[in-house]
Amino acid sequence: MSKERIVAVVNPKASNGAGGKRWPKLEKALREHWPELEVRMTERQGHASTLTAEALERGADMVIAVGGDGTTNEVLGGFLDAEGRNRFPDACLGVVANGTGGDFQRMFGALAPLAQVQRLAAANIRTVDYGLVRFVDHEGEARTRAFVNMVSVGISGLVDAIVNDSGRPLGSTAAYVGASLEAISKWRNQPVTLRYDDGDAQELDLTLLCLGNGQYFGAGMHACPNAEVDSGQLEAVLLDGFRRRHIVGALGRCFKGKHIGYRGIESKTVSKVQIDPREGAEVLIDLDGEQPGKAPLSVEVVHAGLRLRIA
Numbered sequence: 023m024s025k026e027r028i029v030a031v032v033n034p035k036a037s038n039g040a041g042g043k044r045w046p047k048l049e050k051a052l053r054e055h056w057p058e059l060e061v062r063m064t065e066r067q068g069h070a071s072t073l074t075a076e077a078l079e080r081g082a083d084m085v086i087a088v089g090g091d092g093t094t095n096e097v098l099g100g101f102l103d104a105e106g107r108n109r110f111p112d113a114c115l116g117v118v119a120n121g122t123g124g125d126f127q128r129m130f131g132a133l134a135p136l137a138q139v140q141r142l143a144a145a146n147i148r149t150v151d152y153g154l155v156r157f158v159d160h161e162g163e164a165r166t167r168a169f170v171n172m173v174s175v176g177i178s179g180l181v182d183a184i185v186n187d188s189g190r191p192l193g194s195t196a197a198y199v200g201a202s203l204e205a206i207s208k209w210r211n212q213p214v215t216l217r218y219d220d221g222d223a224q225e226l227d228l229t230l231l232c233l234g235n236g237q238y239f240g241a242g243m244h245a246c247p248n249a250e251v252d253s254g255q256l257e258a259v260l261l262d263g264f265r266r267r268h269i270v271g272a273l274g275r276c277f278k279g280k281h282i283g284y285r286g287i288e289s290k291t292v293s294k295v296q297i298d299p300r301e302g303a304e305v306l307i308d309l310d311g312e313q314p315g316k317a318p319l320s321v322e323v324v325h326a327g328l329r330l331r332i333a
């Protein structure tokens with residue numbers, strides 16, 4: 023039996039509460055590997071970061087995020103200081119995807135939550151990158167947040183806002199597809215200035231820019247099919263000036279990762295990105311499925327900054 027100090031941070035509300043209902047079985051399976059497992063249940067948004075920081079300060083070797091991508095994102099936040107540096111580089115973030123989308127886990131091979139637990143103890147720890155995004159929150163304050171999966175801007179932020187307002191009654195890919203169709207009907211392209219790395223600024227009519235450390239978002243859309251979590255770079259996938267019917271065309275292709283090249287959709291590898299709205303544009307952010315604020319934003323990669331255990 024392992025002597026590692028393991029803490030599970032569990033979001034009982036993930037997947038509209040279905041995550042909480044599955045938890046007793048997952049806990050039993052986790053305890054077969056880690057009998058001394060400590061469990062902390064989240065009570066509100068943002069709580070997973072606080073619980074993680076407390077666990078790591080007390081010497082946890084691994085904090086397992088049990089929830090959706092939002093919970094994994096918040097657990098990652100608990101590792102970091104206010105500037106986004108990892109305060110606990112020797113500790114490890116574990117993931118049991120038990121939420122609605124489970125998008126980060128998909129690139130490692132989609133598994134049911136119980137199967138993930140059964141494979142987690144044997145999974146290798148890998149050193150991966152994470153991203154930092156600086157943006158403006160809804161109160162107008164400058165914020166820095168981290169992501170291990172994906173940040174995107176444009177129509178995806180509107181999709182999140184619609185999913186969040188709806189209370190996610192379908193709790194699945196169907197909820198995202200429905201919200202995506204509603205967002206497409208409301209969407210207007212937004213004028214922005216975009217700069218990759220230290221290249222020239224480009225003015226464009228933004229439909230969507232995905233920046234992937236992981237590959238999937240929106241409950242199964244394979245938006246960044248070439249992204250690798252340890253490459254030191256993000257995959258940038260850009261839709262510029264798309265009309266509604268072409269957004270629908272891209273969406274359909276995106277589930278199979280066949281959208282690159284469709285109507286000029288570009289894919290690049292980048293390590294820094296800056297987006298500034300022009301002419302009063304409102305450019306909403308999607309951060310691992312949450313909608314925390316808007317552009318102007320800058321994004322950068324922290325290479326090999328995190329130890330990760332995922333089945």
Ligand SMILES: Nc1ncnc2c1ncn2[C@@H]1O[C@H](COP(=O)(O)OP(=O)(O)OP(=O)(O)O)[C@@H](O)[C@H]1O
Nearest residue numbers: 037064065066067089090091092093121122123124
């Ligand atoms: N006890 C709680 N009550 C209400 N909300 C919570 C609670 N704990 C966490 N949350 C919030 O629930 C939101 C959704 O969580 P999470 O992303 O883990 O699940 P999900 O949305 O079902 O999955 P996914 O992101 O994979 O689609 C997050 O914003 C998180 O902060």
